[in-house]
Amino acid sequence: MNKLTWLALVSLAPAIGADAPVIIQNATILTVTNGTVRGSILLQNGKIAAIGERVTAPEGATVIDGAGKYVMPGIIDCHSHIMADAINEGAVSVSSMVAMTDVLNPEDIAIYRALAGGVTTANILHGSANPIGGKTLVMKLRWGRNAEEMKFAGAMPGIKFALGENPKRRGNAPGGGGAPPNPANLRYPATRMGVEDVIREAFTQAKAYQASWEDYRAKTTRGELAIPPARDLKLEPLVEVLEGKRLVHAHCYRQDEILMLLHAADEFGFKIRTLQHALEAYKVAKEIADRGTGVSTFADWWDYKMEAEDAIPYNAAILTRKGVVVSINSDDPELIRHLDKEAAKAVRYGGLSETEALSLITINPAKQLLIDKQVGSLEVGKDADVLLYDGHPLSNFSKVLKVWIDGREYFDRDQDLAGRPQKQSEKKDLVDKAAAEQRPARQTP
């Protein structure tokens, strides 16, 4: 982002300070997990303090009239790349040594735009260039704060896997057939067979590495003299996966590769937390449900690549009916702005109830990311990540009016609108000033 833009936008961030309690009254409150309440919700000390038909406003509370308006929990996107300066370390087949935490840009305007669409939490993933990709983390969209302050405290970190066309692309000559490939430019794997092999090789190594450390620890516990194994930054995250300390988010499309991964995980004794995209997951819903694996998918994207040919907008509905925890994700800075409208499509395609549809973007992704104790529904004691809408969130005619994260307001449509003339004039002043400064330089040939 250039300096001018940054200056123009930075004033969108709310002032940081002590947050007064907020009470929204007379609203339709969609709790997601406990039905609909017509009444009030109190946000206090960063948490949801009360929900009910009658809630007493504490002294000093900001009172918001919610008449005719709707309240729902903040939206959680289980697959995003916003605020990431880079997403693919694609030179190697296994890039588990790299981490998204090192490339976070808290000034990415996509954060504010997502916030304006009601997203409060996002799972920031590495790209899909390799069978085993980089380390991932969960962020809250606390616009205006630094990257460290945006991290979701206590959320388990993850790692990206990828199957199918994307990871095998580097193994094939650009443009497919025709020109003979230059082997020096190719990277293993080139096929789905190779993708499986890369994963199995890596976990074979990780098991041996894990065993070498267990052996070392056992020896030192017994008081024996032992030399610690050399640290391997590539294998450490995989050992964490084996020990259940790091969640696997696996990009995939076709049913065959989904089963391949589930079987590989069975073999090495770890879990796949979520299948990402998984546009053919509906074909193997039973196998996915049996393992407690979640699916995070698009509402209706299809046919943009060969492996997306059999994608159907009924994916979420079939999987839900067969007992899989499903979320709708964005993977895109535009789609992330209307995940509510994407969830609404699940009512149309496959007949999910409105609560089931809302779950796809709230409590379900929270469960997938193991943060459902803190967020994902409106319950007393949970984080006050709350949205105020001017209509039902699943209606295409509704929009987000206000967004709170931890009880602090991070988006307010009225304030955004009111601030526009000032920002425009600020921008104009800066552009004029910069242009004036540049004028002599421009005259030189």
Next chain:
Amino acid sequence: MKLWLLLSIPAAMLAAGEDSFLLRGGTVHTLSGAQIDNGSVLVRDGKIIGVGKDIAAPKGVKVIDARGLQVYPGLIDAATEIGLVEVNSVRETSDTTEIGRFNPQLVALTAVNPSSEHIAVTRANGITTAATLPQGQLISGQVSLIHLEGWTTEEMGVSRTAGLHLRIPFIRTSARPAPFDESSTSPSGAAAPNAFTEARRTFDREMAELNEFFDSARRYREAKAAGGTDFRTDLKMEAMIPVLEGKEPVLVTAIREREIRDALIFADRQKIRIVLCEAPEAYKLIQEIKTRDIPVILGPTLALPLNEDDPYDRSYTTPADLQKAGIRFAMGTFAGTANLSSRNLPYQAAQAVAFGLPHDEALKAITKNAAEIWGVSDRLGTIEEGKWADLLVTDGDPLEAKTQVRQLFIKGKPVDLDNKQKRLYEKYSARP
């Protein structure tokens, strides 16, 4: 063999005369006048011959019960690549972009694949007609207006040459421009090649070539009319004649304010009828567009703002801005170019409603206005006597995601709402 033949014949073809019926008891949203509660639409041989409250069924004419349902004209996606591309990433499945910069003789309809899965998937959401666009640098070819139903390309064609698609030349600077860094030098101290100057030069050349192409087409037309013995037919020039005579509009894709301005200057200079296409920054030139009464086919409402410091809802409010100014506009999804889907056309319209566009105007942007801009309002776009019976019957507002399409008619024929996605849904729902 005989059995196979029978099974493969769609319902639409089985019963002759199925394009005559009385659709009775629905709420009829004509979009040409007031909504008619408990209304009826009488259709004969594929055409609407009556719309009103108390229409009796002529003898022998089938009555279709629409009580409790909503009736709309079929939706029109005013700009897509539907039929021209199947799978975006597989180049063998794409026929959108030909080699060369001046291809007015190419016609989109030629390459429309009637068996494309996108056709059945799209019409299942109520879209009955789409304009499909060739793509490329400068003049890419003729836009065709197609019905999303038909045994052959010919049967699908509503308007084979509805308009000429032009991408207005623009200054192509690579990556992000550094507007205040033109004086940078290379490490050796010599002046670095000035990317902007280069791009500007290319732009000037393209603009000159484009004007020359139109000028030579005009000379060709005069030579043809003069009928000299040495006159030779030129297919590219022939294709330009309807444009020069104002019988066919030029659909000009222009993104940035500057490009839109250039498009207006070009139209003024060449005295041609244009339709602005995509034009996300049309809101910056309201007055100029309004004065010339130029219609606009807007790109997706659900799109990112072009500039980092644009308001977050910039693309959501553009339709309302145009409507308030009295500019005629329709909406296109430009499906095929990305993960956009033509079937989501009504939701693109709905987002504009959420941000200020009157509901009726949103519906018109995807029906009536599209038909007018593409010159087929005598046949399509509203529910009126004399027009084709392209009818959408739903259980609610088609702009809402949860609404289901109950029935669809194209030229009065019931359209099969089944598609590959529904079949996969049924098949795998039943997996034990």
